Amino acid sequence: xxxxxxxxxxxxxxxxxxxxxxxxxxxxxxxxxxxxxxxxxxxxxxxxxxxxxxxxxxxxxxxxxxxxxxxxxxxxxxxxxxxxxxxxxxxxxxxxxxxxxxxxxxxxxxxxxxxxxxxxxxxxxxxxxxxxxxxxxxxxxxxxxxxxxxxxxxxxxxxxxxxxxxxxxxxxxxxxxxxxxxxxxxxxxxxxxxxxxxxxxxxxxxxxxxxxxxxxxxxxxxxxxxxxxxxxxxxxxxxxxxxxxxxxxxxxxxxxxxxxxxxxxxxxxxxxxxxxxxxxxxxxxxxxxxxxxxxxxxxxxxxxxxxxxxxxxxxxxxxxxxxxxxxxxxxxxxxxxxxxxxxxxxxxxxxxxxxxxxxxxxxxxxxxxxxxxxxxxxxxxxxxxxxxxxxxxxxxxxxxxxxxxxxxxxxxxxxxxxxxxxxxxxxxxxxxxxxxxxx
Amino acid sequence: xxxxxxxxxxxxxxxxxxxxxxxxxxxxxxxxxxxxxxxxxxxxxxxxxxxxxxxxxxxxxxxxxxxxxxxxxxxxxxxxxxxxxxxxxxxxxxxxxxxxxxxxxxxxxxxxxxxxxxxxxxxxxxxxxxxxxxxxxxxxxxxxxxxxxxxxxxxxxxxxxxxxxxxxxxxxxxxxxxxxxxxxxxxxxxxxxxxxxxxxxxxxxxxxxxxxxxxxxxxxxxxxxxxxxxxxxxxxxxxxxxxxxxxxxxxxxxxxxxxxxxxxxxxxxxxxxxxxxxxxxxxxxxxxxxxxxxxxxxxxxxxxxxxxxxxxxxxxxxxxxxxxxxxxxxxxxxxxxxxxxxxxxxxxxxxxxxxxxxxxxxxxxxxxxxxxxxxxxxxxxxxxxxxxxxxxxxxxxxxxxxxxxxxxxxxxxxxxxxxxxxxxxxxxxxxxxxxxxxx
Numbered sequence: 001x002x003x004x005x006x007x008x009x010x011x012x013x014x015x016x017x018x019x020x021x022x023x024x025x026x027x028x029x030x031x032x033x034x035x036x037x038x039x040x041x042x043x044x045x046x047x048x049x050x051x052x053x054x055x056x057x058x059x060x061x062x063x064x065x066x067x068x069x070x071x072x073x074x075x076x077x078x079x080x081x082x083x084x085x086x087x088x089x090x091x092x093x094x095x096x097x098x099x100x101x102x103x104x105x106x107x108x109x110x111x112x113x114x115x116x117x118x119x120x121x122x123x124x125x126x127x128x129x130x131x132x133x134x135x136x137x138x139x140x141x142x143x144x145x146x147x148x149x150x151x152x153x154x155x156x157x158x159x160x161x162x163x164x165x166x167x168x169x170x171x172x173x174x175x176x177x178x179x180x181x182x183x184x185x186x187x188x189x190x191x192x193x194x195x196x197x198x199x200x201x202x203x204x205x206x207x208x209x210x211x212x213x214x215x216x217x218x219x220x221x222x223x224x225x226x227x228x229x230x231x232x233x234x235x236x237x238x239x240x241x242x243x244x245x246x247x248x249x250x251x252x253x254x255x256x257x258x259x260x261x262x263x264x265x266x267x268x269x270x271x272x273x274x275x276x277x278x279x280x281x282x283x284x285x286x287x288x289x290x291x292x293x294x295x296x297x298x299x300x301x302x303x304x305x306x307x308x309x310x311x312x313x314x315x316x317x318x319x320x321x322x323x324x325x326x327x328x329x330x331x332x333x334x335x336x337x338x339x340x341x342x343x344x345x346x347x348x349x350x351x352x353x354x355x356x357x358x359x360x361x362x363x364x365x366x367x368x369x370x371x372x373x374x375x376x377x378x379x380x381x382x383x384x385x386x387x388x389x390x391x392x393x394x395x396x397x398x399x400x401x402x403x404x405x406x407x408x409x410x411x412x413x414x415x416x417x418x419x420x421x422x423x424x425x426x427x428x429x430x431x432x433x434x435x436x437x438x439x
Numbered sequence: 440x441x442x443x444x445x446x447x448x449x450x451x452x453x454x455x456x457x458x459x460x461x462x463x464x465x466x467x468x469x470x471x472x473x474x475x476x477x478x479x480x481x482x483x484x485x486x487x488x489x490x491x492x493x494x495x496x497x498x499x500x501x502x503x504x505x506x507x508x509x510x511x512x513x514x515x516x517x518x519x520x521x522x523x524x525x526x527x528x529x530x531x532x533x534x535x536x537x538x539x540x541x542x543x544x545x546x547x548x549x550x551x552x553x554x555x556x557x558x559x560x561x562x563x564x565x566x567x568x569x570x571x572x573x574x575x576x577x578x579x580x581x582x583x584x585x586x587x588x589x590x591x592x593x594x595x596x597x598x599x600x601x602x603x604x605x606x607x608x609x610x611x612x613x614x615x616x617x618x619x620x621x622x623x624x625x626x627x628x629x630x631x632x633x634x635x636x637x638x639x640x641x642x643x644x645x646x647x648x649x650x651x652x653x654x655x656x657x658x659x660x661x662x663x664x665x666x667x668x669x670x671x672x673x674x675x676x677x678x679x680x681x682x683x684x685x686x687x688x689x690x691x692x693x694x695x696x697x698x699x700x701x702x703x704x705x706x707x708x709x710x711x712x713x714x715x716x717x718x719x720x721x722x723x724x725x726x727x728x729x730x731x732x733x734x735x736x737x738x739x740x741x742x743x744x745x746x747x748x749x750x751x752x753x754x755x756x757x758x759x760x761x762x763x764x765x766x767x768x769x770x771x772x773x774x775x776x777x778x779x780x781x782x783x784x785x786x787x788x789x790x791x792x793x794x795x796x797x798x799x800x801x802x803x804x805x806x807x808x809x810x811x812x813x814x815x816x817x818x819x820x821x822x823x824x825x826x827x828x829x830x831x832x833x834x835x836x837x838x839x840x841x842x843x844x845x846x847x848x849x850x851x852x853x854x855x856x857x858x859x860x861x862x863x864x865x866x867x868x869x870x871x872x873x874x875x876x877x878x
Contacts, residue, residue, distance in 0.1 A: 018712075019710075019711070019712025019713070019715075020686070020710075020712070021660065021710065021712055021713050022712070024570055024626060024627075024660060025569055025570060025716065026568070026569060026570055026571050026572045026575070027572050028568070028569075028572075029568075029569045029570075029716055029720075032569070032716060032719040032720060032723070033719070034719065054524075055524075056523055056524055057523075059518070059519050059522055059523055060519065062518070062522070064514055064515055064518040064519070065515055067514055067518065068511045068512070068513075068514035068515035068518065069511060071510055071511060071514050072507045072508060072510060072511030072514075073507070074507075075503055075506055075507035075510050075511075076503055076504055076507035079498070079501070079503040079506065079507065080498050080499065080503070081701075082701055083498055083501070083699035083700070083701035083702065084495055084496075084498055084699070084700060084701050085493075085494075085495055085695075085700045085701065086701065118557050118703075118725045118728075118729070119725055119726055121723075121724070121725050121726040122724060122725045125723065125724045125725070129465070129467070129468075129593070130464055130465060130467075130468045130471070131463055131464060131465055131468075132465050133465045133466050133467075136465070147722075147723075147726055150722065150723045151723045151724075153723070154568070154720065154723040154724075187463060221460065221463060247459070256524075260522035260523070260731075261522070261523060261524045262520075262521055262522035262523050262524065262525065262729060262730035262731045262734075263522065263729055263731050264557075264725065264726075264727070264728070264729040264731075271458075271459075271460065272458070273457075273458025273459070273460055273461070274458070274460050276458075277464065277468055277471060280471040280472070280473065281468075281471060281593065283586075283589065284471070284560075284564065284586075284589045284590045284592070284593040285560070285561060285564045285590075285593075285724065286557045286558055286560050286561045286564070286703065286725075287558055287560040287586055287703075288703070289557075289703070290557070290701060290702055290703040290729060290732055291701035292699075292701045292702050292703075292732060292735075293729055293731060293732060295701075296731075
């Protein structure tokens with residue numbers, strides 16, 4: 001005991017490297033490191049910083065008074081159920097409503113095949129849990145959602161990225177990846193077809209059947225992550241991959257962007273046998289999802305004009321996206337390019353060769369603007385010339401000011417680069433980052 | 440595609456054994472099977488059945504109108520925060536309040552070492568995730584919490600049970616287990632010191648230091664699960680293991696039994712280095728716990744006489760426990776024994792030799808009474824002579840009626856046994872179940 005206590009006093013002086021429990025951790029714990037987004041949130045949340053980093057929805061568009069009254073009535077009338085334990089699969093009423101909602105994207109599904117989760121992040125976690133042994137391969141777009149990459153790493157799966165262009169995942173690139181040795185060990189394709197995070201692009205309708213057929217041909221399951229599907233700026237909906245292929249697609253949905261993320265209500269829709277395993281995995285992970293938040297969502301869907309609310313959201317996002325695109329066009333130096341979203345939260349920017357967006361970030365924070373460096377969205381440290389900007393949370397005026405500051409930081413870096421040459425050798429000598437904007 | 444479709448139509452006729460995705464599952468998924476409790480809930484929830492099976496708190500004791508008003512005000516005044524994304528570690532106000540609450544059991548802790556989880560089940564999940572590789576050993580009481588055993592199995596850990604008696608875990612038995620080959624591979628001791636689920640016993644004060652010292656000596660971490668600690672019938676509190684040994688104990692707490700389980704708010708308190716890993720594991724599992732449910736709990740603790748509420752709960756449970764113990768004494772045939780809880784939710788019953796509580800369950804359900812067979816609480820299929828009764832949810836009258844029905848089922852089985860001999864060979868020829876009631 002004396003020995004460890006002494007270690008601990010050293011730890012208090014020297015930081016957490018001297019954690020006495022280090023020898024006890026599982027192999028998977030070695031790969032768990034703080035994500036770039038999370039470390040950044042602490043700094044970027046200072047009010048003087050314009051954060052174009054986070055993906056926080058524009059909750060000010062919600063009628064809080066109306067929701068307050070509904071939630072109060074829920075507790076008073078149904079509290080004995082809503083505050084009690086529920087089933088591991090989620091409450092039946094909500095699973096029925098989720099099926100109605102998914103029908104908007106052409107999905108025909110039975111409530112019995114829906115599993116309610118704590119945000120779609122948990123759906124990602126339990127899908128990976130039931131399918132992936134250490135060393136298994138997951139195919140993902142290049143770039144891909146940072147939170148998914150973190151989950152895949154936690155299960156010691158290896159990610160193989162596949163190129164996107166302005167029309168989403170490139171079928172030929174997927175086919176080529178699946179023919180490699182790593183590709184043959186792939187368990188599933190993880191894809192965000194609509195208003196991609198972080199790339200801001202959408203998988204072209206005419207590619208969807210082809211992607212499904214390639215996965216079918218190579219025996220690959222599809223995990224379709226669709227949190228933004230109802231947030232197309234023109235109110236357009238795309239047919240879900242799941243709508244064409246019910247038996248080979250696990251579909252993930254979420255109320256975080258269409259209602260509110262603080263409730264953490266998402267879901268997975270899966271083929272029946274997979275659904276059974278997902279429920280068992282959910283039970284061992286959390287026993288059951290909160291009946292209370294599920295009841296709040298269910299009541300909201302039953303009593304509220306939720307389609308009207310989604311329209312209000314997407315019009316706010318369209319306005320903000322237009323502000324961002326106009327500002328990028330106006331302020332960014334020559335040599336920068338970016339994607340043009342038709343919905344969702346994000347624009348993906350590529351800066352000139354020789355620059356390193358991760359190395360540039362501290363300077364940007366000093367200039368009171370925050371973004372997420374591109375490397376966060378690759379499992380293989382590509383993305384050094386890319387960055388993700390989100391337009392969902394700041395007002396159009398703040399977005400304009402943020403882009404102006406960012407442009408000035410980029411211009412300053414370019415000046416240094418032209419004067420002294422690149423100090424970031426990796427981005428010159430390393431592999432080119434496949435990216436929907438450079439491809 | 441043709442082949443799989445044909446598989447699927449077979450599946451539709453023949454049940455889920457023909458799941459076409461079976462070949463794709465991870466090794467850990469093989470061990471995921473439906474728990475005996477879960478399969479039972481569906482049947483036992485019929486109103487004519489007196490369920491002595493579930494662990495649902497007596498929520499009718501809550502002042503729902505007051506809580507409804509508070510929750511409504513929370514949404515109206517703080518909705519922009521409470522409905523937004525939060526941190527992976529949990530909201531700071533709640534973590535401070537949790538530290539004040541833990542002080543009741545002698546724990547001195549800093550809010551920075553608390554991780555809020557989706558019920559303490561999730562805390563169990565992420566603790567196991569960061570510590571256990573497949574094949575690692577976890578030491579647990581015999582019997583132990585069924586939900587913990589499910590989580591340990593999901594991570595392919597092996598459970599070694601250690602004997603309890605009426606005073607909880609037996610120190611000598613723990614020492615002996617740690618000297619075995621399996622014991623030397625143990626990562627942690629999982630223990631429920633207070634008002635044990637399912638055994639209903641409490642670890643004697645005078646054993647606590649000894650248990651900690653044994654774990655220290657053998658290099659074993661302690662995971663202390665304490666959901667019932669504040670529910671002692673006389674309002675008594677026991678010093679937490681964590682209070683004596685901050686650096687070698689991960690403490691798990693929950694608001695499910697002291698407030699409401701439908702919010703799914705629990706927590707882990709861990710040494711600093713472990714806490715860092717837990718937050719990363721939580722982030723990959725669910726991104727962040729629901730800010731909304733955390734805010735509801737935080738506001739409840741800040742505005743409500745929550746200690747008075749706990750007093751109301753524990754008085755209801757004391758009355759129900761007394762009704763159960765009196766009924767057991769009155770109705771159960773000779774040869775049955777049971778534990779005498781001083782708090783919590785459960786009584787652990789041992790039936791005469793030759794009987795099998797799992798085989799008896801369908802007959803009990805037919806007689807309109809439900810319980811959980813003892814085997815659910817062992818990783819090694821011991822417990823065939825035991826069953827768990829819970830007194831938390833039914834009224835005293837229903838408890839009396841349920842025990843009366845149960846006694847009649849047991850008496851009927853005993854008659855058969857005496858007439859025809861045991862048809863349940865395993866419980867005669869198999870190993871004796873270590874149990875706090877037979878030890």
